[in-house]
Amino acid sequence: MKKMMMVLAAVAVCTVLIESASAQDNATQNLTLAVNAVYKIATSGNPGALTITTGTAGTDALTAVSDNSTTYSITQNFASTVKITANLDAALPAGYGLSINLGSSKGTSAGTVDISNATSGSALNVVTAINKGADAGQAIGYSFSALASAGTLSSTSKTVTLTLTN
Numbered sequence: 001m002k003k004m005m006m007v008l009a010a011v012a013v014c015t016v017l018i019e020s021a022s023a024q025d026n027a028t029q030n031l032t033l034a035v036n037a038v039y040k041i042a043t044s045g046n047p048g049a050l051t052i053t054t055g056t057a058g059t060d061a062l063t064a065v066s067d068n069s070t071t072y073s074i075t076q077n078f079a080s081t082v083k084i085t086a087n088l089d090a091a092l093p094a095g096y097g098l099s100i101n102l103g104s105s106k107g108t109s110a111g112t113v114d115i116s117n118a119t120s121g122s123a124l125n126v127v128t129a130i131n132k133g134a135d136a137g138q139a140i141g142y143s144f145s146a147l148a149s150a151g152t153l154s155s156t157s158k159t160v161t162l163t164l165t166n
Contacts, residue, residue, distance in 0.1 A: 037078035041164040043140065044071045049155075050144035064097075064145040072102065072162060073136040079166040082130045083107070085123035089159040092116045095150020100160065102126045103139040112143065115160070123163060130164075 047067035055062035076082050084107075086100050101112045107130030118124045142160075146153065 035077065038075055039078060039082070039164045040075045041084065041162055042073050043162070044073075044137075046070065047140070047142055050142060051155075052144065052146050055148055060147050060149050062146045062148055064143050066141060066143040068139060068141045070140045071137045072140055073134070073138065074106075074130065074164055075134045076130065076164060077132050080132065081107070081128070082164055082166045083125050084127040084130070085163045085165060086113065086115050086126045087118040087120055087123035087161050087163075088115055089119070089161070091119055092158070093150065093153070095147040096153060097143075097145040098158070099143045099145075100126060101139075101141040101143075102162075104130065104135060105138065106130050106133060106135040112141075120161070123161070126162070 047070050050065045050067055052062045052065055072084075074084070084102060086102075088098070092098055097114055097116045099112045099114050099116075102109055104127045107127045110124075110126050110128065113124050113126050115124055
């Protein structure tokens with residue numbers, strides 16, 4: 001009986017040791033996740049100077065110059081579709097024209113748009129129906145034109161603002 005008690009005690013000790021060895025401890029954490037609206041547009045830099053230097057004899061329209069050296073990229077996750085508008089910091093004088101053309105693989109380009117008189121209160125659509133996601137390295141083209149009857153224009157800087165909006 002003493003032997004049996006010793007065996008039972010040994011079995012009980014082994015059972016406790018086995019249960020302790022296989023016991024687990026864990027902790028939990030609760031997270032709050034969110035994604036805010038993201039509207040981002042960036043350009044690759046500034047185009048070169050647009051200087052008109054020639055025309056055709058007998059024609060009031062001088063030979064327009066263009067620049068296609070820059071690109072833009074966008075990312076948006078807010079609306080099913082958004083658009084890009086363009087405007088100048090101040091309108092050009094009469095007889096001078098500035099047009100912009102933005103390419104797009106995720107939206108619909110408006111083609112060549114005259115922004116000569118588009119200011120912050122009258123920005124014009126240049127790309128519409130842009131779906132959620134990203135559009136990188138899309139072409140920006142500028143064309144500058146003038147009438148001979150408008151005269152010369154001293155070198156002047158203009159700021160073109162491209163706005164991503166819904």
